[in-house]
Amino acid sequence: SQQGEEDPQALSIQEGENATMNCSYKTSINNLQWYRQNSGRGLVHLILIRSNEREKHSGRLRVTLDTSKKSSSLLITASRAADTASYFCATDGGGSRLTFGEGTQLTVNP
Amino acid sequence: EAQVTQNPRYLITVTGKKLTVTCSQNMNHEYMSWYRQDPGLGLRQIYYSMNVEVTDKGDVPEGYKVSRKEKRNFPLILESPSPNQTSLYFCASTKRDRGTSPLHFGNGTRLTVT
Numbered sequence: 001s002q003q004g005e006e007d008p009q010a011l012s013i014q015e016g017e018n019a020t021m022n023c024s025y026k027t028s029i030n031n032l033q034w035y036r037q038n039s040g041r042g043l044v045h046l047i048l049i050r051s052n053e054r055e056k057h058s059g060r061l062r063v064t065l066d067t068s069k070k071s072s073s074l075l076i077t078a079s080r081a082a083d084t085a086s087y088f089c090a091t092d093g094g095g096s097r098l099t100f101g102e103g104t105q106l107t108v109n110p
Numbered sequence: 111e112a113q114v115t116q117n118p119r120y121l122i123t124v125t126g127k128k129l130t131v132t133c134s135q136n137m138n139h140e141y142m143s144w145y146r147q148d149p150g151l152g153l154r155q156i157y158y159s160m161n162v163e164v165t166d167k168g169d170v171p172e173g174y175k176v177s178r179k180e181k182r183n184f185p186l187i188l189e190s191p192s193p194n195q196t197s198l199y200f201c202a203s204t205k206r207d208r209g210t211s212p213l214h215f216g217n218g219t220r221l222t223v224t
Contacts, residue, residue, distance in 0.1 A: 042218055043200070045212030063156065076209070078172040088152070088153070097169075098155075
């Protein structure tokens, strides 16, 4: 079953605006990861946040994690057309599996 | 360059004709995994391997086989492909400490079974 569920399914913004994507999950996790996928290509790891962390930054990316609400958000600031891609959260609940959500399709219009 | 290499990139075949999709990584990773990606269903894990000669089923293993005879290779075998296996397939790998190590993905294999 899918652990992470992203929201919204699709997001369209203008260049320079911020983009926020959310991820909800059902069971406890050890960490949560965000990945990016350009159309038809392999996923690329963006950032990992551990269950004992609340916020993490990497360049224009900011990830928050609220384990009490079982949710995470990915914020991309000052978006660019090149940020157009699908974004996936993946949860690691221990064991041997990393479970992916269905992704948010982000379109950044020039 | 550190990478996961899948071949072929595109494959069109007919029902019942056995095929193999190869996956190789040059990062000395212990963990390797196969996923399929379908519209509306996201990525679903087919099989994974924690190390050489150790494989286990993921969420959707039916109709697939894998082997891990060498650390760097993890081929996906479809003994008798069917149209419902038409999908985009990804191989991925990471270190043994998978919980804190990101997955490295190949560029995908788009399979069409007619």
